């Protein structure tokens with residue numbers, strides 16, 4: 118019969134790979150495994166916190182993928198037998214595959230930060246997977262009194278969406294400025310530098326004055342312990358901070374199914390061949406997105422989308438007995454600091470001697486000191502990006 122490709126994870130990487138593979142190779146049977154009936158994107162979830170978007174506006178169904186001829190099964194993949202080439206689902210069903218694509222995103226390293234586990238994330242939400250956690254954090258922000266303190270704990274690299282914490286700080290500040298102007302935002306960071314740092318700090322000051330304080334790791338920003346019941350954190354220097362709303366973004370690793378498939382290394386992430394995103398450890402298993410070690414590409418939805426297209430092209434070529442096309446990748450991460458104030462970082466990537474490299478001069482960050490018209494245009498590009506990538510993947 119025809120070849121069967123099983124894709125685990127209907128997020129940015131997996132849904133892209135399924136859709137583009139089916140479009141390139143309509144004769145191939147493509148099955149997508151995703152527990153959620155509706156996928157809520159992390160991109161623009163910070164705008165939900167700001168009150169600039171509704172929660173429903175960041176949700177997407179799988180109708181578009183079904184219409185494209187993909188079989189979508191709402192279940193969790195619990196195990197993979199890579200020698201028998203079989204995936205075991207939470208429903209008890211077992212699926213055989215010729216090629217397997219994994220794009221499971223991240224799992225939290227519960228317990229890596231003392232006092233922070235799945236149970237305490239109900240008191241101090243991470244909101245680093247969109248869904249109930251986003252709504253919980255929003256509810257806490259809405260209930261916070263004016264003059265309260267929002268404390269965010271930010272992990273060391275690598276983690277999902279390097280500019281995400283700082284966009285979140287700005288979006289929470291946007292909400293506070295309108296509704297709770299005496300409130301403060303404290304960012305306790307486990308590193309000394311971050312993505313688009315100069316642009317973010319300039320934007321924070323311009324729009325929110327001294328509402329947002331960023332404490333870098335070497336200035337006592339590293340949190341060592343979380344007391345979620347008391348909404349208190351303690352740094353490794355022993356300083357205690359009391360919060361009214363505590364947002365803890367913990368250290369992360371590849372989604373657990375990557376471990377079960379045997380494709381992770383000691384780092385907890387997945388090494389891949391950069392020209393195909395096939396696992397370096399297990400053949401016929403392709404891994405995309407946040408789960409992978411794809412530096413210098415950031416862990417972003419845009420990266421996962423472009424990696425999904427490359428993997429789909431490679432798999433289609435292999436199944437047809439053809440040579441794989443040359444790989445090229447792109448990424449742009451837009452961040453919104455205020456309604457009319459956007460910034461971005463962009464890059465184009467290709468492989469060189471078996472390594473993923475950023476093409477020299479291909480991207481970079483928005484200019485410093487740009488005028489209001491430039492920042493407004495980038496805010497509009499960000500909204501247009503969201504609409505176009507959502508349409509590309511799900512809608």
Ligand code: FAD
Pocket residue numbers: 125126127128129130131150151152153156158159160161162163192193194195220221222223244245246277278281285372373374405406407408416417418419420421449450451
């Ligand atoms: P995901 O999109 O998370 O998809 C993984 C899917 O796999 C999930 O649906 C999950 O249910 C499913 N899954 C996991 N395990 C299993 C299993 N065992 N069986 C079946 N299904 C499984 N990126 C941008 O490009 N632009 C942005 O503006 C942006 N903003 C962000 C803001 C925030 C606050 C955050 C947290 C992230 C942001 N990102 C942004 C990053 C982006 O969300 C991720 O990089 C992207 O989701 C990665 O895609 P993925 O396919 O690896 O994982």
